Amino acid sequence: MKIVVIGCTHAGTAAIVNCAKLYPDAQITVYERNDTISFLSCGIALYVGGVVKDPKGLFYSSPEKLAELGVTTKMSHDVISVDIDKKKLEVHNLKTSEDFEDTFDKLIVTTGSWPILPKIDGSNLENILISKNYYHSNAIIEKSQKANNIVVIGAGYIGVELVEAFQMNGKNVTLIDSQDRILSKYLDKEFTDKAEKALAEHSIKLALGETVTRFEGVDEKVSKVVTNKGEYEADLVILSIGFKPSTELFKGQLEMLGNGAIIVDEYMQTSKEDVYAAGDSCSVMYNPIGKQEYIPLATNAVRMGTLVARNLVKPTIEYMGTQGTSGIKIYDYNIASTGLTESSAKTYKIDIKTVMVEDNYRPEFMPTYDLAQLKVVYEKKSKRIxxxxxxxxxxLTQSINTMSVCIQSRMTIDELAFVDFFFQPHYNKPWNLLNLAGLSAE
Structure with a gap:
């Protein structure tokens, strides 16, 4: 069996390693256009902020490790065309400029995603960077050392983590987003208000509800970001607006969502036999609504890549879907979310109710105790979480992993009230916060 894998980050690495173990007689070839693999891009802000000193720790595999498994890894090789029906592909060697063809019995598409780059006047100026891979992180560190005023555009996880890292390095930082709240895809206003206050208390300027209209520069280098509401000095600009799937090779050959995310079934198979996909290049089953969505997360990628290997020869293990569970630390605050927020439920036109619990997470007789705020969204009619x-x-972020299981299991808010959770004064109260949410619901 001849297996070809295109792309080698989270999903690709998981698929390759598991295929090598499950099918020791298979011929596995990996094509990767970069000269590094398996970089944990979620660690970029930690690297930029100096929390991670040695970036080597952000790589969890290498061509040498894959070679030990019998895998042939072709670095700096760009797949320029794929003919799925004829099971062949054309490859360009970026170092030698050689073009050649290869064939496959099974194709695994793990081409990932790429930052969205809007067409804005002045985008070609120097010191306007993106944040995705190892080389981007090095460029950001190098440029930021000489910059005083840094503007980050996009207030998702990457943008928020980067502004904190820059501020901790003593920079003047501005965060711009066209939405009127940070992290609006993941959290409701009660939570983003606290996070925004923490950023503002650390002198990070928030320019929310503003759209960038152009960049201005001096001597070909960016010097100012202009929005529809203001102007901000900038020696360095980081674009972190979002991601889109890198699937241009397969347009017209595989079924996709409107944004180009490849649609896969519960066994990770695409619309074509012997072609599988995983990670940021494809859609996922989003359990809260029971539909395919685009949710690029490393956790989704490693699960899906592993399932590709398990299902490559015959359907074996179904994908359980995802809740889009994620977390972030903003200064002293630990924050996590899973499934629908109140605001996202409204965009899906789902009739929901919510319950909010605010309580000290452990008994007040303990030497210290912190206030926790938990919000649960549930369907009004069925009471399903x-x-x-x-x-x-x-x-307390692990409690959101528990809530993810509750959503996946289709638990109701009434059932949550009486789930068996342990009590120990070091950790919680006799009624766990999750129990309290169930008890407090109407």
């Missing part, structure tokens, strides 16, 4: 969010200075 659809989402949850938590914020606290104590790290």
């Amino acid at each position: 659809l989402g949850a969010q938590i914020i606290s200075k104590a790290d």
